[in-house]
Amino acid sequence: MRVIDDMTAILTGLWTTWKHILRRPVTIQYPEEKRIPSPRYRARIILTRDPDGGERCVACYLCSAACPVDCISMQAEEGEGGRRRAAWFRINFSRCIFCGFCAEACPTMAIQMTPDYEICRRDVMDLVFEKEDLLVEHCGKDPEYNFYRHAGIGVTQPRGEGEGEKPTVDVRGLMP
Amino acid sequence: MAGADVIPDPMEITLVIAKIGLVLLVILTLAAYLVFAERRILAWIQDRKGPNRVGPFGLLQPLADLIKLLTKEDFCPPAGDRWLFFLAPAMAAIPAIMTFAIVPFGAPVRIFGRDLPMQVADLHVGLLLFMALSSIAVYGVALGGWASNSKYALLGSLRGLAQLISYELSMGLSLVPTVMLARSFRLSDIVAAQEGGWFILYQPMAFAIFLVSILAECKRIPFDLPEAEGELVAGFHTEYSGMRFGLFFVGEYINILVLGGLAATFFLGGWQGPLLPGLLWFWGKVLAFAFLFIWIRGTLPRLRYDQLMHLGWKVLTPMALVNILATAWWLYLAGSSPL
């Protein structure tokens, strides 16, 4: 009978919720209790340095292009030794959705996500982080990687002496 | 009680006023804590903790809510009808409170040498007054939605109107057998008639219909179509803020208490019960109803509008009518004293 089925359904529902009333809540009392997020957690973004201490970011604009909410902006410039770097670099964390696309797009491992999720501010402008606020003094994840050693344009080493490169060609040589 | 030509005894007046004050205090406090209890119980159902920050175990939460509501901006939409807009919340809350005047909430006590019924007004047409007041409460919903001049509010109030009117019918019809059994519209008589056995035993069908109808009268899940957050923002009170919203809100909880009290009076023997004092029995029953309402809210999904109408008109009303006929037939067969 349909009525019986319906009644059973309603009563089963009531029984299920009743059981949950007696169950232990899963709530974590946030400021007192804190969860330790995994190292791959996607929260506050940093700009890391390469193992030699140089800025990893080459201001290639790939992160800003990848960002679905357009919250990264920067201006590239030429630094010393022909190094490409950011003159200014800004992430608007009030817009960021912590999707991690920027970190995924970054070819130099410069931009990385950290597990620090406690970045509320009273004033929204304080959530606009400049390069000074983003740049850290360590390599973050991938501590060995140094883009310029592979890049083949000789910024951190003379041309032809990077990893996986032959010495430069002598164009005036007659040897085949 | 005192006739028009009798000068009322000042003592009597004082006692009545004291009773009114007491009832108001209890009802309002209970309603406030009912909100709190609802939030906690719903949280438990959902494996959460619920409000537990303000005061010990969050017990001061209602106070915090009150302060918040009082200090909020009292906003009226510019295109709305100001007077009706301000009137509507009162229209929703006042009839609910007034209904409680006829509910006997305890055994009569002897005080200052006189019998004092635990009831504000023991009207001989108490049940009819309840029906009348509950019809007036419909205006709160209707005017609130109309005066807001907002499509959500209007839709909510239209749904509310249709729903309340429909379920009032089944609610009223489900009470007819009670009156037939008690042979009185006076609520104290109805309670007294249940001394031998609660009407729920004789009239389980009427009780079921009444229960479903009062759920709908309270606009509670699964009958919360007039508010339907998912569809209508907040339904008929979308445009309300501050204490006016608070009145709608608290009106709903007072309604739960009042209707719970009436359900107890009509079907569960009112304040009657073994061992414990009548007052405790009564409020225990009321709170049990309140818990049931909350529990149902934590369990069931909302009906669709057509299902709502189908249930009201095609199931509950015919069932109540059949039930009346059955009761009448039974009374006819059983003679003058069925109980």
Place this chain on the structure above:
Amino acid sequence: MPKLIIDDIAVEAAEGVSVLEAAKSVGITIPHFCWHPALGRAGACRVCAVKLLDGPVKGIQMSCMLPAQEGMVVSTTDPEAVALRRQVIEWLMINHPHDCPVCDEGGECQLQDFTIACGHGTRRFVGPKRTHVNQELGPYISHEMNRCIQCYRCVRFYQEYAGGSDFGVMGSAGKVYYGRFESGQLESPFSGNLVDICPTGVFTDKTARFRARYWDYDMAPSVCPGCSVGCNITPVARYRELLKIVARRNDMVNGWFICDRGRFAPKGVNAPSRPRTSLVDGVKTGREEAMDALLRRLGEVAELYGEGSIAVVGSTRLSQEGATLLPLLAESISAGALSYGLSAAESRASSGAISMLTLENGASIADVENADCIAIYESDLREEGPMLLLAVRQAWRRGAPVLLVGENSPLEQVRGVGIEAVQLHYMEEAPLAIFERPVVIAGMRHGDPRVMAVLDRSGARVACLFPGPNGHGAALLCAEHGGIPLEEALAKGKVKGLVAVEADIPAELLAGVPFVASLDWRETAAVQAASVVIPTAAWVECDGTYVNFEGRAQRFSRVMKPGLPIKELDPACHPPRIHQGDPPGGDILPSWQVMIEMIRLAGEKVPDGPFSGSWANLTSLDPEGEGEVIRGRCRRDS
């Protein structure tokens, strides 16, 4: 007209075109590096492989080398062709460095596009990469030889198309090197095109080094303001700063290329000293107040010195919009003189030219390229129209003799593009009559108006190089409204108040004028001397029209919003942390709108827009189109 089938699409190709071009004509892009529409094919990169399923040839073929023939059935998606293309790219990428992030070509790189299009993703070869030492190629072009994929486009352009001799290819096999024999600035006046033409990042624009990416650029179709040729360009801006200029194709004007002057010469748009606020006696005010002050003082001048003491001066760099409104402005402030230029000689030559030119006898660049004899009359094309030099070279490559007529046509100009030329003294000496399609290129700077009659009779098509990007338009208006050169107006000594609208008037000429006002976006001598300055929008900051040497009206579009570049707002090395609608210094109108405002303030009837009456047909020019030729409208006998 051979008919063939490419990827199941029936194509009717023009005679002699390659399969690659035939495919392109129906919207199928076959990856290619060495083939370029202006340079043709070389068959060097091997990446345009297709498979011929049926017809006169069969099997895998290079589509750029294979002329489209009747009955061919071509598949660009055949697994064999796809695999070959992928392998060729993989092989090209073996030595390519891992540096897209620091490469200015990234984002606008043909190599990136076609690598992805061909499906190559990971470098499987684990051996080391060959590397090169770069050369210092001067202040405009940077060189990064590691990125080269040996397509030979650069050499073919530089040596064959542009006639340069200081750049070439050296070495063999894995050592091929494209550069100069030793470091040094590239000599060709067209060297900047290497940046556009190299499909990779070997040559990039040094002036915009490490500044922005393609997807962030503010770009719009525009016209070069460098000279009267009116080459089509795409200026590139970012954060309200003009970064660089790249060539834009217009087959009726410049084809695919532009000259180095147009590309690299400082444009003044970014100059920090540029006027950006209205000034009255050196004090900053709002535009309305400045206009009020201007009108009041003009009134005072008129009262003091009498009727006709005011001159309104435009220029050949003022857009046609501004130039057409200039007479209305002059009328509204009761000016006594209207001029579109300074020099009397130039003015006479220009008016001679416009009254001689007709739709039939005017020459376009295409006419120059197809000429069988070219005479350059009293002109140094390096100054007056460098792109014509490139066109002359194309004609010369097809066998046309080049004659340099007059003492102001130096031989050095043609040497720069590797041409041999004959020098003559007088136009009458040139044996134009014996050729079928002779073209005369005449300069206006030193030109003698009487020669115009000779040219008119010679039967040759004539290209007159007017001064400035809108010289032709200004000359037409000058004739229409009876303008006189400023030198003449000043010589009479009557001019006491002068309104310069984007006019470059030297300080000497202004010395005797008590009241000068200037509407300009450049910091000219007139701006410095003016007591009322109203800034106007630069050509990249507004829409406008230039009429080029052959009388082709071309619309340019706004590239960026006016306003101080972020770079200049920059106290702590990052953009301001305040948000506002209009950028600082952004309240700037184009000169024609300023003029309309002034006409309104002067209480005259305001025209609906810049163009009305016989000029109304310029209202709806398409910036991406070929432009509209309006020459000949002033010819006396028509």
